[in-house]
Amino acid sequence: MGAPFVNWPWEFLGTNKYLMFGPIIAQVARLWWKGEAISNTLSFHIVFLCFLRIALHQAWNTFCSMHFLSLKRWISLQGVDFKQIDHEWDWDNFMVLQGLVGSLMLYMFPSITNWNMLWDVRGLIAALLLHMVVAEPLYYVMHRLFHNQPKLYNSYHSLHHLSPVPQPYTAGKATFLEDVLLLGIMGIPMGGAALMGYGSISLIYVYVLAFDFLRCMGTSNVEIFPHxxxxxxxxxxxLIYTPTYHSIHHKEKDCNFCLFMPIYDLLGNTLNGKSWELQKQISLNSVKKMKVPDFVFLAHVVDISSALHVPFLFRAYAAFPFSMRLYLLPCWPIAFVVMFLMWAWAKPFSVSFYNLRGKLHHTWVVPRFGFQYFLPFATKGINKQIEHAILKANKMGVKVLSLAALNKNEALNGGGTLFVNKHPNLRVRVVHGNTLTAAVILHEITDDIEEVFLSGATSKLGRAIALYLSRKHVRVMMLTLSTERFKKIQQEAPEECQKYLVQVTKYQAAKNCKTWIVGKWITPREQSWAPKGAHFHQFVVPPILHFRRDCTYGDLAAMKLPKDAQGLSTCEYTMERGVVHACHAGGVVHSLEGWTHHEVGAIDVDRIDIVWEAAIKHGLKPV
Structure with missing residues (x-):
């Protein structure tokens, strides 16, 4: 049997735990419906304060995850991974506990609703003194006890230290017993001030929000104090601890036990001597160049909804494949406004990173949305943004930069050739990654296939797939209205293989072909020409609709990163955890192999097998 009071009583409710606030919310709604002033009820303040606390933690998480703002001041460059995000999933249990206790007190002691005074400076001063003189040393003693007693540490406090990289949400991760004790410590300053007759609504707000603010700051992993x-x-x-000070406690554990005031560590002889020197070093490093990534994947936003999937907004949401959620609908108008602001002013920025084989891999985002790539007047501006990212990476010393789907559009910049031709002396290697994309699609096709239907046949990928399959003596029906472009591709094939390339101009031609390779978006009506049991392979963005129930559909070409990739915390659009688009994986392979050539423009069919074998050698796996 485990230790008592470790698990939370409402653990079985999962994400429905906030339903326990139903009665108090109903009371506030009833008063509002009757036209009474809800701002005079403690019920309203409990609910509203809970909302503000969640917003405060979210704001701190957003700041810490905005690499372009905070990365230079990061204390640990390890990065948060999926395991830590899952471990901290129920970080908000302490807020539920405190809200429920506040509600219980409301019903047990109705007289506390007489706190009608909005503001009383005497109460704030009293609470501050009680915190410094009583709450701080009491927390220090309790915290040190949980560390010095192996049974207490292993049964309770070790759970908090399972998070390797302190984050704002890490502060809330604790066992039920610990948070009950913390609630008692928090109640001393507020309760003491109230007993003195100085209680006020503002005291609750100021103390609780200041308490949360300081806890989030200490676990932020961002050193915000200049030395x-x-x-x-x-x-x-x-008198005030720093994020560096608290991070040392998470690494060495037997020092820096204070809540917010290191003076008690000084008095208890548990202050780590290198705390201030390390803080000064990190502060000085903030004005220097941050660690240069070896590889950059230059992504773009697909649409306004998927823009909410970036990790610096909702960490838990970004940790799963993208799908539209109803609770995000209120954020849509805000994202719509931000879209125009980004269109006008924003530059490419970093949103996530991971480490692989000792190399740092960053994902940068071009602040442009999918539909903008199809606006003729936007072409110049988009290419300017991509060029800016390439030149920035070149200046930093990045070795490989890989272009995501629309960033390498043939009509936009010739698959990246525009930039390589314009800047012939680039040290950074520009890679479209389509060679590995083609390899992934081709390796989905079994050896016994004798005929395929190919739409988007004259695109970069379509051309490479057609030529590769013709060499395998597979008949390829290439859908294109341009006989000239078809002939040009056909003539690239060896003479004995040219007969396997056949031009078709209508979807009806594939009514008996069960292997479709889709490189151009097709409507449900066009899909209807496929025979029953057909399989749709695809390399089209966005993916086609799964319209046919009697057919099967492949996902976009993707590969799973090696198991030793560290710091993965975000799903790449609709991909599963640890899975990236094949063009992203192509850039990774280019970097791991140390290849020094640009991969732009037309795909070199002779390199398809070479790139595939290199990907498998480095531990990447097909999905």
Whole structure:
């Protein structure tokens, strides 16, 4: 039998735990419906304060995850992974507990609703003094006890230390017993001020939000304090802790036990001597160049809804494949406005990174939405953004930059040739990754297939797939209205293989072909020409609709990254965890192999097998 009071009583409810606030919300709604002033009820303040606390944690998480704002000041460059996100999934249990206790007190002691005073400075001063003199040392003793007693640490506190990289949400991850004790400590300053007759609504808001703010700051993994402030005012280092100070506790565990005030570590002889020197070093490093990534994947936003899938907005949402959720609908108008702001001012920025084989891999996003790539007047601006990212990567010393789907559109920039021709002395290798994309699609096709139907046949990928299959003596029906383009591709095939390439101009030609390779978006009506039991392979963005129930559909070409990839915390659009689009994987292989050539323009069919074998050698796996 495990230790008591480890698990939360409402664990069985999962994400429905907030339904326990139903009665108190119903009470507020009833008063509002009757036209009474809900702002005078403690019920309303409990609910509203809970909302503000969630927003505060979200704001801190957003700041910490915005690499372009905070990465230079990161304390640990390890990065958060899926395991930590899952471990901290129920980080908000402490808020549920405190809200429920507040509601219980409301019904047990109705007289506390007489806190009609909005503001009383005396109460804030009293709470501050009680916190410094009573709550802080009490927390220090309790925290140190949980560390010094192996049974307490292993049964309770070790759960908090399972998060390798402190984050704002890490602060809330604790066992039921720990948060009950923390609730008691938080209640001392507020309750003490109330007993003195200085209670007020503002006291609850200010103390609770300040408490959460400082906890989020300490676990943010971002050193926000300039070291100069502690050199000018040395005594401050004992009155306020820093993120660096708290991060040392997570690494070494037997030091820096304070809540917010290091003076108690000083008095208890548990202050780590290198705390301030390390803080100064990280502060100084913030003005220097951050670690240069070896590889950059230059992505783009597909639509306004998928823009909400970036990790610096909702971490838990980004940790799963993209799908539209109803609770995100209120965010859509905001994202719509941000879209225009990004269109006007934004530059490519980093949104995530991971480590693989000792190399740092970044994902940058061009602040353009999918539909903008099809606006003729937007072409110049989009290419300017992509060029800016390439030149920035070149200046930084990035070795390989891979272009995502629409960023390498043939009509936009010739699959990247525009930039390579314009800047012949680039040190960064520009890669469209389509060679591996073609390889992934081709390896989905079994050896016994004798005939395929190919739409988008004259595109970069269509051409390479057709030529490769013709060499395997597979008959390829190439859908194209341009006889000239078809002939040009056909003549690239060996003479004995040219007969396997056949031009067709209508979908009806494939009514008996069960293997369709779709490189151009097709409507449900066009899909209807496929015979029963047909399979649709595809390399089209966005993916085609799964219209036929009597047929099967393949996903977009993708590969699973090696198991030793570290710091993965975001799903790439609709891909599963650890899975990336094949063009992304193509850039990864290019980087791991150390190839020094650009991969732009037409696909070299002779390299398809070479790239595939290199991907398998490095541990990438087909999905």
């Amino acid at each position: 100069q402030i502690f050199e000018v005012l040395p005594f401050l280092r004992y």
